[in-house]
Amino acid sequence: MATATTSKASRMGEEIWKTRVDKISAEVLTLTYGTLVAQLCRDLTLPNTASQTDYLAVNAELDRMGYAIGLRLIEDFLAKSQNTGHCSNFREVAEVISKVGFKMFLNVVPEVRGWQGPPAGEEGAGGPVAFSLVLEENPLAEFVELPDDGRAQDELWYSNVLCGVLRGALEMVQMQVEARFTSDVLRGHESTEMRVTLVRYLQDELPADDD
Amino acid sequence: MSYHFAIVGTRDNPLFDLDFGTSKLGGDGLSHFKPEAAHMNQFILHASLDMVEEVQWANKDLYLKKIDSYQNNSIHCFLTATNVKFLLLMNPDPSATPYSQHTPGTTTSPPPRAAANAKHSATLLAANPSSPQTEEAVRVFMGEVYESYVKCTLNPFYRANQIITSPIFRSRVQAAAKKYL
């Protein structure tokens, strides 16, 4: 367990949150995000229907929007957290994401669990490297209940924008990852959990824009 | 003693309704309305909406107290900030309510029952619909329903004037009813 990194990251996250972040009431964020998702659910409907939402398309759109956000968010993050330095392994990346990144932008600290892959310090030693982020509180989904149409709970990942954000942000620091939700309390599961898997390190300098 | 509770939206459309009875003083918690009361109750409640409109521009409070009565029913109203009305109809003795003038052949049964229950029901809330204790109990009940209602409307997928279908909302209202009424 990288306890030294953990506590350093926690302290940094707290400090940045207190001093360098402009704040706004969390309800405004919840309501605004809710409006966005509800709008998508109204606009993206199944082919040849006008009122049945295509939840899979909504998931994809949220992911795409999150990706665009992530590309810009990473600069904001790097600017505010100048003391992070370069993360030497994927475990550090996970700690920094949860203790600093999430803290800075959403004022929550998800738990990092479920490690799978080579131990710390042996990056690239074969096999996927992956971890789970468990969100105890999800500020995007306060007071949300999915529509009771028999499909939403099986198909929609309400906070899917977060997956896109992680994907976009990490791509800008030369890591290609896959992020997806594996459980969500809105779906009746016991916890809200995202699985982040490292696909590969990007050695070449890929162009940043994605159009 | 029986109650009929309804939530009516801004276009006079019903969003929610519930029948129940008192659990106090040994009541069983079930409503004892006559069969014809099912549609009569809705009719009475909707007729009282006119009274709500008259009163709402003179009274700033959310709880408008008793606004109307019909035979031995009394109607209390709570108006939310967004003009959604919570209407509670209470009836101390539903069997004694002659909704229509032509009650087919059952006129003999109500009086003896009423006499036996008179002492019992005098202490119930609905027998004194305008008393402060009644108003207070109903006000607290409405406050709890309002809390659940606000939580329901905060859902981004809930559009204004949509019917409330959540079973948890229903059980919350029932629990509040059991506690206060």
Place this chain on the structure above:
Amino acid sequence: MPAATDDNTYGVQPPGLDFKDSNTIPLPPPKHFQPSLRYPSSRKTIYDRNLSRPSSTTSLASFAYIFNTIITYHHAKSGSVSEIETRLNRAGYPIGIKMLDLLLYRQSGKAVRPIRLLELLQFIHGALWRGLFGRAADALEQSTSKKNEYMIVDNEPVVNTYISIPREMSQLNCAAFVAGIIEGVCDAAAFGTEGVTAHWAEGDEMWPGKTIFLLKFQEKVIERDEAIKASVG
């Protein structure tokens, strides 16, 4: 399931159905909506959360990213500046309805509904702005030329931080979103408006982002307000 026929002729039975009393055709029993949502067994539902707990804060940047996404989304779907503003207005509208109930609920024992126009305006200028942005709005004015128009002024709308408008769309004011919230509040409180719009206030050097929200109330609202004033005063 027996169905009520359109021509409800007495005594005529629909084919294939068997009623003892041929004079009545019973309506089908109403199909009650069967709720089917799953809820976590240990975690609480939304009805368990406390509405009145001190509102937590989050970063303005997160809101800005999501808001930007909304603007980009609507921009891609529409052409003109006014169409984007209308879409933003429609997007903010349901938020106004929710905020009105939430704010009044939080006032608990002392909650009063705004009955007079001035009370509503003061509610928007004060409680609504504080609930959304943490501070009151900057000014509340009545138009001198039209008696159904009122203005609320915000020197630096929070939603416009981090937004830079391209030159060809300089008329666009994304505070149209907030205008939609205001419109939702007014309509929900039964003070119907003909529209609430957000305009740049030109010529203020100290506050380049100053925005004026113009509220146009319907005639009947003004008349009702005058009637109440007459009956009370």
